[in-house]
Amino acid sequence: MTRLHVEQPGAAALVEDLGRPGLAHLGVATSGALDRGALALANRLVGNPDGAAGLELVLGGFRARFEGEAWFAVTGAWGPVSLDGHPVPPYASARARDGAVLEIGTAVRGIRYVLAVRGGIAATAVLGSRSRDTLAGLGPEPVVAGQDLAIGAEPAASVPVVDQDVAFPPPAGAVTLALLAGPRADWFTDAAGAALFESPWRLSEQADRIGARLVGPVLERRRTGELASEATVPGSMQVAGDGQPTILLADRPVTGGYPVIAIVAPGSLDAVAQLRPGQEVRFRHA
Missing domain, CATH: 2.40.100.10 (Cyclophilin-like)
Structure with a gap:
């Protein structure tokens, strides 16, 4: 099984999917990715279902090593992303070899990156979701240095060919x-x-x-x-x-x-x- 070994989580790294809708009567918030469009896009770029679990990374400062080959994509915030020291285009899928090191630097536009890996983050679901709810303490604990994140099975869909012109950074002004x-x-x-x-x-x-x-x-x-x-x-x-x-x-x-x-x-x-x-x-x- 492919894994992502986290060497440095940055300011905050949380596992998030599209959340737990329909449970407010039980006192449970929806939770899920704050930038839902960024999660859906990152997942589509690697052939995952829109709601597959990814990582929500605040500001950047993230570094991880792939244990096994995998496709990945980074969307949401805009900043320097590299694989083994080579720049990775924003809002595009890329292939990581076994042992490759992914680094996501400090965001220059926006504040929350979304990292999707083909197969999704295989965290344990709570109430039907792999999302972290920071207020209620539900879902996977925040990601820490040294943690191994399991990646799920390959989805049926292939990795699509997407023109990079779809990439629009979050606005810096009003x-x-x-x-x-x-x-x-x-x-x-x-x-x-x-x-x-x-x-x-x-x-x-x-x-x-x-x-x-x-x-x-x-x-x-x-x-x-x-x-x-x-x-x-x-x-x-x-x-x-x-x-x-x-x-x-x-x-x-x-x-x-x-x-x-x-x-x-x-x-x-x-x-x-x-x-x-x-x-x-x-x-x-x-």
């Missing part, structure tokens, strides 16, 4: 996200609703797989009373008492106690996954 109306938008003043769409925001350093906190104008409430816990969905933008919003992500709690002013549209969530601290964010109506 990112515009589409917003849907939130269930508690009426708890906020008209001025708050206008500020949400008219003002620039920036991603704070308080951002992880649970949520991404934004910094900008104070979103004032029209109603100031307590709110009973309510269900949340990925992209829910809840506003804490200080008037600053947080976008809840894949590992979010399934209920929250702050009013949700808006919801990031599903088509914009992958872009949130690649935001870097300090990057400008603007909103538009979905």
